[in-house]
Amino acid sequence: MSIRRLPPELINRIAAGEVVERPASALKELVENALDAGASQVSIRLSAGGLERIEVADDGCGMSPDEMRLALERHATSKLPDDSIDRVTSFGFRGEALPSIASVSRLTIESRARGVDGWRLTIDHGEPAGEGPAALPPGTRISIEGLFEKVPARRKFLRSPRAEYAACLDSVKRLAMARSDVGFTLDHDGRRILTLQPAEPPARVAALLAHELDRHGVGIDCAREGLRLTGVISLPTFNRGIADQQYLFVNSRPVKDRVLVGALRAAYRDLIARDRHPIAALFLEVPLEEVDVNVHPAKTEVRFRDPAAVRGLIVGGLRRALDEESQRSAAREQAAAPVMWTSSATYDADLVRHSRESGHPAAFQESGTPAFAGVTVLEQATALFDSAPAARAEPAVDAVPSYPLGVARGQVAATYIVAEAEDGLVIVDQHAAHERLVLERMRAARADGAVGRQVLLIPDVVELDEPDCDRLEGAAAELSELGLDVERFGPTSILVRAIPAALGKTNVPGLVADLAAEIAELGGPLSLRDKLDHVAATIACHGSVRAGRVLSVAEMNALLREMEVTPRSGQCNHGRPTWVKLGHGEIEKLFGRK
Numbered sequence: 332m333s334i335r336r337l338p339p340e341l342i343n344r345i346a347a348g349e350v351v352e353r354p355a356s357a358l359k360e361l362v363e364n365a366l367d368a369g370a371s372q373v374s375i376r377l378s379a380g381g382l383e384r385i386e387v388a389d390d391g392c393g394m395s396p397d398e399m400r401l402a403l404e405r406h407a408t409s410k411l412p413d414d415s416i417d418r419v420t421s422f423g424f425r426g427e428a429l430p431s432i433a434s435v436s437r438l439t440i441e442s443r444a445r446g447v448d449g450w451r452l453t454i455d456h457g458e459p460a461g462e463g464p465a466a467l468p469p470g471t472r473i474s475i476e477g478l479f480e481k482v483p484a485r486r487k488f489l490r491s492p493r494a495e496y497a498a499c500l501d502s503v504k505r506l507a508m509a510r511s512d513v514g515f516t517l518d519h520d521g522r523r524i525l526t527l528q529p530a531e532p533p534a535r536v537a538a539l540l541a542h543e544l545d546r547h548g549v550g551i552d553c554a555r556e557g558l559r560l561t562g563v564i565s566l567p568t569f570n571r572g573i574a575d576q577q578y579l580f581v582n583s584r585p586v587k588d589r590v591l592v593g594a595l596r597a598a599y600r601d602l603i604a605r606d607r608h609p610i611a612a613l614f615l616e617v618p619l620e621e622v623d624v625n626v627h628p629a630k631t632e633v634r635f636r637d638p639a640a641v642r643g644l645i646v647g648g649l650r651r652a653l654d655e656e657s658q659r660s661a662a663r664e665q666a667a668a669p670v671m672w673t674s675s676a677t678y679d680a681d682l683v684r685h686s687r688e689s690g691h692p693a694a695f696q697e698s699g700t701p702a703f704a705g706v707t708v709l710e711q712a713t714a715l716f717d718s719a720p721a722a723r724a725e726p727a728v729d730a731v732p733s734y735p736l737g738v739a740r741g742q743v744a745a746t747y748i749v750a751e752a753e754d755g756l757v758i759v760d761q762h763a764a765h766e767r768l769v770l771e772r773m774r775a776a777r778a779d780g781a782v783g784r785q786v787l788l789i790p791d792v793v794e795l796d797e798p799d800c801d802r803l804e805g806a807a808a809e810l811s812e813l814g815l816d817v818e819r820f821g822p823t824s825i826l827v828r829a830i831p832a833a834l835g836k837t838n839v840p841g842l843v844a845d846l847a848a849e850i851a852e853l854g855g856p857l858s859l860r861d862k863l864d865h866v867a868a869t870i871a872c873h874g875s876v877r878a879g880r881v882l883s884v885a886e887m888n889a890l891l892r893e894m895e896v897t898p899r900s901g902q903c904n905h906g907r908p909t910w911v912k913l914g915h916g917e918i919e920k921l922f923g924r925k
């Protein structure tokens with residue numbers, strides 16, 4: 332085998348696959364170049380999702396004919412004047428984009444620097460295909476035709492014009508958010524899709540994100556150790572089935588960075604179901620020496636010198652903002668409902684405050700019973716009230732004491748508690764509410780370093796497949812922090828010695844199997860310790876009263892009282908409301924009395 336130097340033409344084609352894999356990536360490179368050239372207006376025109384034609388025109392600095400020729404050579408760039416790649420502030424820095432694109436398409440550059448005449452230059456699949464004078468205003472216009480048309484290996488990975496168009500639109504949105512001071516237009520197949528005037532960043536972001544975010548969004552602005560994070564995120568109840576509306580920027584560069592995506596995910600942990608995704612536009616500003624941009628061929632990833640600090644700022648900042656906003660209305664159903672239901676997401680915090688002020692703490696706390704969450708509490712409450720089991724209703728004869736969530740009057744479909752409050756009718760989703768209470772209890776106990784465990788009289792032996800046993804064994808130390816003591820007991824079994832006190836009676840094999848699956852899924856770059864909250868949520872789910880379980884009136888009241896004193900109890904661990912209230916006025920409206 333003889334080693335040979337590849338001809339530049341072939342090198343360009345190989346590089347092209349990394350730099351431009353589809354129309355959207357070629358478009359991204361052209362728009363980045365326009366922005367780097369100091370454009371104040373960028374006009375984009377696409378045909379057939381960019382498969383036929385992509386054109387980007389700018390009013391930036393333009394190029395002389397010599398510069399145009401140089402721009403098409405590999406590793407020719409104007410953006411690293413001093414040979415240092417540590418402090419890059421431009422989008423480009425490799426001098427790769429134009430030659431790569433020119434080797435796999437027909438590329439025409441027309442450009443005019445200030446004070447000189449315009450020039451046109453065409454390259455057809457890497458070969459010069461003519462040049463001459465061109466009439467155009469100062470700036471640059473670049474068009475790409477037939478991308479990958481003569482490169483079947485790449486062409487077959489391209490998708491339909493619609494799908495390619497969607498990807499192009501996404502690229503444009505990201506860059507338009509990164510540079511709100513620049514005006515943009517986008518036309519597709521002769522139709523005007525976007526017109527964006529120069530604007531402040533929040534206005535630009537608002538123009539490009541789901542407009543519902545003005546009601547369901549939370550503004551972010553926090554800083555720590557030289558890092559600053561700004562932007563907007565959605566309330567947990569306003570989420571999506573795919574993570575397509577997450578726009579992340581580092582020093583104005585759009586990125587798809589694992590550290591950032593992971594931190595965003597972590598901030599919503601236990602507020603949102605695992606298969607749902609928040610909407611976010613987050614701008615991180617980092618000192619240039621703290622971040623390396625030269626780690627990915629498409630410039631979409633970065634490497635942080637201190638990823639833990641970045642993660643800490645994001646998780647902490649978002650979490651704080653979400654907690655502060657947790658009393659705000661986020662229930663979309665609310666707007667859609669025929670009457671105004673007050674959702675629990677609306678005034679969680681008010682509820683807790685009111686309950687404290689009105690001197691009605693949870694009954695079992697008054698009685699001096701230790702406040703365990705879980706079935707235990709309900710069992711204790713049942714004993715305390717000594718009520719008839721499975722009572723289905725209670726006549727509304729007595730004056731209603733002023734509990735914010737009211738007095739239980741009955742249960743519907745063995746799933747919802749109906750309660751009467753002074754100011755209306757309350758419906759509680761018993762499983763969702765209880766799951767939240769158990770989780771908050773476990774959290775509080777962990778924060779106090781006082782996690783209770785119930786030692787099982789006879790340890791439970793649970794059979795699982797070997798990888799699951801390995802996972803549980805590997806996580807034994809972390810699980811123990813949550814009150815769950817497990818030990819390896821042969822190749823395919825696990826011995827459970829103790830379970831969290833918060834759980835009460837529980838199906839131990841089911842819990843352990845779920846945890847093994849959870850750990851498998853969480854397995855990623857971050858340690859399980861970072862994810863203990865997630866694991867706690869799974870445990871909490873097991874300790875919670877199921878939908879379908881008939882509750883006694885005393886049990887229902889105990890649950891309502893505990894909700895009133897538990898922060899964040901208005902939202903279940905998946906971000907849905909746990910209760911709704913129909914005010915007296917609304918009931919009257921329903922019956923036409925008002």
Ligand SMILES: Nc1ncnc2c1ncn2[C@@H]1O[C@H](COP(=O)(O)OP(=O)(O)OP(=O)(O)O)[C@@H](O)[C@H]1O
Pocket residue numbers: 360364365367368389391392393394402403407408409410422423424425426427428429430470471
């Ligand atoms: N729209 C434009 N206006 C003015 N100059 C441009 C424009 N597009 C490209 N150039 C010039 O051509 C050079 C090569 O562009 P190219 O995109 O290939 O590389 P780059 O932007 O330097 O680096 P990267 O490969 O990382 O994008 C740029 O450095 C710039 O000087």
Ligand SMILES: [Mg+2]
Pocket residue numbers: 360363364422423424428429
């Ligand atoms: Mg470039």
